[in-house]
Amino acid sequence: MDEARRPLIEIAGVSKHFGEGEARVDALRDIDLTVRRGEVVALLGPSGSGKTTLLNVIGCIIAPTVGRVTLDGELVYDNRALRGDLRRLRLDKIGFIFQFHNLLPFLNARDNVALVLTLAGRSSAEAQERALELLDYLEVGHRKDAMPAVLSGGEAQRVAIARALANSPRIILADEPTAALDSKRAGIVMDLLRKLAAEHDACIVAVTHDEKIYDRFDRLFHLRDGVLEDQEEEAT
Amino acid sequence: MNLAYRDVRHNLFRFVLTCLGLSLLMAVVLAMIGIYNGLVADALNIVKAPQADLWVVESGTQGPFAEASKIPGSTRDAVARLHGVAEAGSITYQTVEARHAGDTLRLYVIGYEPGRPGGPQAIAEGRGITQTHFELVADRQTGLVVGDRIRLGRNSFAVVGLVEDTMNSGGDPAAFITLPNAQILQSQLAPPAQRIQTARGAGLLESADTVAAVIARLEPAADPLGVATTVRQWKHLGALTQAEQEAILIGSVVDRAKRQIGLFLGILLTVSAVVIALIIYTMTMEKLKQIATLKLIGAPDRTIVSLIVQQSLALGMVGWSFGLILILLVKDYFPRRVVLEPVNAAALGGIIIVVCIVASGLGVRAALKVDPATAIGG
Numbered sequence: 001m002d003e004a005r006r007p008l009i010e011i012a013g014v015s016k017h018f019g020e021g022e023a024r025v026d027a028l029r030d031i032d033l034t035v036r037r038g039e040v041v042a043l044l045g046p047s048g049s050g051k052t053t054l055l056n057v058i059g060c061i062i063a064p065t066v067g068r069v070t071l072d073g074e075l076v077y078d079n080r081a082l083r084g085d086l087r088r089l090r091l092d093k094i095g096f097i098f099q100f101h102n103l104l105p106f107l108n109a110r111d112n113v114a115l116v117l118t119l120a121g122r123s124s125a126e127a128q129e130r131a132l133e134l135l136d137y138l139e140v141g142h143r144k145d146a147m148p149a150v151l152s153g154g155e156a157q158r159v160a161i162a163r164a165l166a167n168s169p170r171i172i173l174a175d176e177p178t179a180a181l182d183s184k185r186a187g188i189v190m191d192l193l194r195k196l197a198a199e200h201d202a203c204i205v206a207v208t209h210d211e212k213i214y215d216r217f218d219r220l221f222h223l224r225d226g227v228l229e230d231q232e233e234e235a236t
Numbered sequence: 237m238n239l240a241y242r243d244v245r246h247n248l249f250r251f252v253l254t255c256l257g258l259s260l261l262m263a264v265v266l267a268m269i270g271i272y273n274g275l276v277a278d279a280l281n282i283v284k285a286p287q288a289d290l291w292v293v294e295s296g297t298q299g300p301f302a303e304a305s306k307i308p309g310s311t312r313d314a315v316a317r318l319h320g321v322a323e324a325g326s327i328t329y330q331t332v333e334a335r336h337a338g339d340t341l342r343l344y345v346i347g348y349e350p351g352r353p354g355g356p357q358a359i360a361e362g363r364g365i366t367q368t369h370f371e372l373v374a375d376r377q378t379g380l381v382v383g384d385r386i387r388l389g390r391n392s393f394a395v396v397g398l399v400e401d402t403m404n405s406g407g408d409p410a411a412f413i414t415l416p417n418a419q420i421l422q423s424q425l426a427p428p429a430q431r432i433q434t435a436r437g438a439g440l441l442e443s444a445d446t447v448a449a450v451i452a453r454l455e456p457a458a459d460p461l462g463v464a465t466t467v468r469q470w471k472h473l474g475a476l477t478q479a480e481q482e483a484i485l486i487g488s489v490v491d492r493a494k495r496q497i498g499l500f501l502g503i504l505l506t507v508s509a510v511v512i513a514l515i516i517y518t519m520t521m522e523k524l525k526q527i528a529t530l531k532l533i534g535a536p537d538r539t540i541v542s543l544i545v546q547q548s549l550a551l552g553m554v555g556w557s558f559g560l561i562l563i564l565l566v567k568d569y570f571p572r573r574v575v576l577e578p579v580n581a582a583a584l585g586g587i588i589i590v591v592c593i594v595a596s597g598l599g600v601r602a603a604l605k606v607d608p609a610t611a612i613g614g
Binding site: 052055056059061062087088090091092096098102103105106107111114115116118121124130147163175 | 237239242245246247511526527529530531532533534535536539607608609611612
């Protein structure tokens, strides 16, 4: 297989249901999905269609009821969890970007990024140095000592992106990454994410309702009632 | 990177306010411990002050503190002649209310024989009693100063000396006078009452030479129990060793107060535990989204547990420290003596550590149940 097109996310026959009997809700039904290195894809669909559930399955936050999930070449689920320490897997392989950035309010920008690195076992000095590099790379290095409460929406989202990139994850999951931004800043953030995916050999899966940024994705996946209905290629 | 410290620093004002609230609670707990200690110490002070080995009292009583005791004044000579007794002295105790500087002063009047056991041990200011009549040595808590005069019964007494920390189990400060003066004070009636008693002939029959107890100091080689047994052979007398007297005092006189304060202390500690648990639980609930984010980005459970437990311990320890400082600053303003030993403060510190760890269990339980998915989806 061409290494440059190697799949980072492979989902095959994944279903997920909550509850049993009359209370049973089928959140995902027989989903097949492959996302390759460098790709930026979007999960679209109305509320309750299963977007967030699929994101949670990819993020190893919830286990699928049935199906296979392979992340960065490692088979994680095959009708059951194959790895005990999913926390460590998330720390090493997955970066998360949230709708409202979810920075810890009691840490400044630099420490928010450095925290992920110290959790991964890096020394404090090393973590601080790497955090500053990332903040500089995302052009918010001058705000390294600022607390999240005083950062603008765009700045906070860049710090959150720096945190997601801290451990050089191969998979970045983004939940409405531009929902809290105006259209100009949303475009800037999406361009940045595309650039990061290309430069870090990573893939990005984003849940979004923001039609203005659809053209920034390589592919759009539509979910309805837990079923992946179709996919369309976008010219970017 | 210590997350607990960073969070506290970020919300410093609120943390300090919470600690101050908790410290007031701790101060009350420490005050109750101090009052309890003071109660016991005051009660024992009165018993320990004469440095007696043996208390000779009225037969069948546990006097003179737990029960009234009245024995003839001549008992002292009989006791002093017993084998093994080094010296003996008669003593009386009575509570008297007197007027001084426009206020009512409640005094625990101790009548003793100067030069014999039973008098004040250490004079803090002034001198001891040297005259047979109308001199008085008072505890500093009375507010009297050397040179003051105070009327007890029908006689006026000059304050010639002051002692410290000498009061009965009720908190009434002591006043020492000579035994003859104390006996007059006990038996002397107001003139109209005296006239009626004299008319009835009662005053002529009753001897004023009675004392509450005779206290004896023994020779170093003497056995207190042996001497007590000898005394008990006189059917009208009872004898208690110093240890028995202290046990009676603690067991009967201050027992109810001790249990009352002990129960209140237990309630206060329970309230403190509930308050700490609620504070920690509320602090944790406010951080659920942050905890979910921490879990999602890969923080292990121990990071989250230590965040909660460390904050809980910090809260408890700062509250305890502030409380201790506060009570040390104000304890001398309490109407009753507050005696705080280092071991009491350390014990409370230990209890607070345990309470904090247990109380943080609620917060930890809530935090560990948080689904990392909560961080996603706003």
